[in-house]
Amino acid sequence: MFRNITRSSWFQHAAGFVAAQILRVVWLTNRISYDPPDLYQQIEPRMPVIIAFWHGQHFLMPFGTRRHHRFKVLISRHRDGEINAIVVEQFGIGTVRGSGDHGSSFHRKGGVPAFKAILRHLQSGGSMAMTADVPKVSRVAGLGIIMLARESGRPIIPAAIATSRFKRLNNWDRSVIHLPFGRGVVAIGQAVTVPADADDAAMETLRVQLEASLNEVNRRAYAIVGCPDEGLHVA
Template sequence: MKRLLRNALRSSWVQRAAGFLAAEFLRLVWKTNKFTLDPPNVYDIVEPEMPVILAFWHGQHFMTPFIKRKDYQGRVLISRHRDGEFNALAAKRLGIGTIRGSGDHGGAFHRKGGVGAFNEMVRTLADGINMALTADVPKRSRVAGLGIIMLARESGRPIMPFAMATSRFIQLKNWDRTTINMPFGRGVLIGGEPLSVPRDADRAMMETLRLQLEASLNDATRRAYIAVGRPEEAGHG
C-alpha cells in the first residue's frame, strides 16, 4: 500500500496537479494579504543593481515568486529531489524560470547536479537575469552556506537578502520549519543589507561574508515576524 501511494505521488499527473493547486493557492494568499515593504523604496534600491542574487531561508520560500515585477526576468534554484518537482511546476505557473540542482557545496555536490547548476546560475546572471536561491544548505536550517557566496564571487553580482512573512500561517515541524502562508491577513517583505563579494576574496573573507549574510537574513526574518504581529516567531522564524 505504501509503495502504491509513493508511486502515485511520483506520477507526472499528480505532480502537475499539485503544482497547479499550489500556485493558485499561493496566488490567493498574495491577493488576500495586504503586503507592505520595508524599506518602502526597496525596489528603488534593488533595480539599479540588477541582475542580483536574491537570498532567503529554506522553508520561507512560498511567497517569494510574487516579488517579481512584470518587466523582471528571474529564475530560482530548485533541488532535483522528487519533492522539488511540484515546486518547480508551481514556480513555472507563477512565471519563474527554474534551474534544477543543489546549492550545497558539500560531499553530494556533484551527485546532486551542483556543478551544472552552479555554472547555469553564473550564465543566468551574465545574461542579465536575476537568480533566486536559498542561502542555507539542506538539513542545516538558518546556517548560510558558502555556495551562494561563491556564486556572488564568480558572477560579480550582489546578494540581496530578504524575508517575507504573513500574519496567518501554518508551520511544519520539519528541519527547515516550512511555513505555509495562509490567506486573509497581512504580510511584509523585509530587505536585508546588500552584500558584494570581491572576485579576489580568499577563504577567510568568504567566511566573514557568509556570517554577514547569515546575520542579515536572521535579522530580516526577525523583523518580518514582528512587523506582522507575530513576535513569538521572531526568534526562530
C-alpha cells in the same frame, strides 16, 4: 501504490497547479506592505542580483518579482522539487535544477552544472532567487551562494516575506504555510557584495555577514506583522 502515484507526472503537475492557485489566493487576500517602501527602487538599479532567503520561508517569494524581472530560482533535483518547479513556472519564473547540498553529494546532485547555469543566467542579465542555507542545516548560510557572488560579481540581497496568519510545520526548516486574510510584508536587508579577490577568510566573514543579515530581515519582517520569528531558534 500511493508512492507511485505521487511520483507520476500527472499528479505532480496537478499538485503544482493547485498549489499555485492557493498561493495566489493567499497573496491577494493579505494586505501587503514593503520594507523599505522604496524596495524596488533600491533593487532594480543593481540588477541582476541574487535574492537570498531561508529554507521554509520561500512559498510566497514568486510574488516578490515583477513581470519585467528576469528571475530564475534554484530548485533541487529531488522528486519534491518537481512540484516546486511546476509551481514557480506558473508565475513565469524559470528554474535551474540542481542541489545546494555540500560535501561529496554536490557533484552527484547536479551542483556543478547548476552553478555554471546560474553564472550564465546572471552574466546574461538575469537575476537569481535561492536559499542561502543548505538542506538539513537550517538558518546557517552556506559558502555556495558566497562563491556565486564572487564569481558573478553580483550583489546578494537578503529577503523575507512574512504574514500575520500562518502555520509553522515541525520539520527541519520549520516551514511556514502562509494563510489568507491577514497582513503581509516583503522586506529586504543590507546587500552583501563579495570582491572578486576574496580569500577563504574574507569568504567566511561575508558568509557570517549574510547569515546575520538574513536573520535580521526575517526578525524585522515578522515584527512588522506582529509575530515572533520562531524559526530563528532552529540550529
